[in-house]
Amino acid sequence: MQNVPVRIPRQRTPADRPTVLVAVGTDRHRFDRLIDWLEQWQAAAAGRAAVHVQYGHSRAPRFEEATAFLDHDALQRAMAGASLVVCHGGPATILEARRHRHLPIVVPRDPAHGEHVDDHQLLFARRLSDAGLIRLCQTQAELAAALDAGLREPTRFAVASDTGGRAARQEAVARVGGIVEELISARASRRILAWRSR
Structure with a gap:
């Protein structure tokens, strides 16, 4: 069965209202909790804000604008025009948000809720949070506080423009890639140890 984007009719909003873009990615697991x-x-x-949601395989939300999937260009336009970006813990989505000068508000998918196959998003998001690259939210209260803070003071959720150009972007990608490799290595080591202890 082919996934066809579903669009909920957009309601007109005042132009001066900030926009919160939410991107849950394309993973087949639902993210209804978010x-x-x-x-x-x-x-x-x-x-106080217009909320635009890319909801993937989750239930269709009740927002001014919602669509199941956005192609790459549409996602780029949405991020460029957003006041705040909320996303899952996928590395590509986080990097794209930062490229558009957002400090992303990240709610990682949790396998305990059936939102992913493993906990790599949780581990990855914690590492990025420790490095100051994202605003990690693991509870509803943390998410509400981050959104409220972002509406009060949007500059807290903006990052400096990429003055280094392509070299700086490549360095950022390499840094994120290194974190992912470390997490994969640590997971593989734990599996080997668990297998040997049987």
């Missing part, structure tokens, strides 16, 4: 948290936050935020 959708629920966002809907509850928006209800409490009383329309």
Whole structure:
């Protein structure tokens, strides 16, 4: 069965309202927990921001604009026009958000909730948070606080422009790649130790 993007009709919003872009990626697992948290936050935020959601295989959310999937160009345009970016813990999505000068608000998928096959997003997001490259949110309260702070003071969730150009981007990609390799190595070592102890 082919996945066809579903668009919920966009309601007109005042031009001066900030936009929160949410990207859950394309993983086949649902991420309804994040959708629920966002809907509850928006209800409490009383329309202070327009929320645009790329929801993947999750349930269709009740927002001004929502679509299951965005192609690469559409995602780039959405990130460029967003005031804040919320995303899952996928390395590519995080890098794209940073490339568009956002400090992404990251809610990693958790296998304990059936949102992914393993905990690599949790581990990866914690490493990036420790390095100051993302704002990690693992609870609903943390997400609400981050969104509220971002609406009050958007500059807290902006990163400096990439003045180094291509070399700086390649260095950032290499740094993220190194973190991913370390996590994979550590996971493989744990599996070998567990297998040997049988």
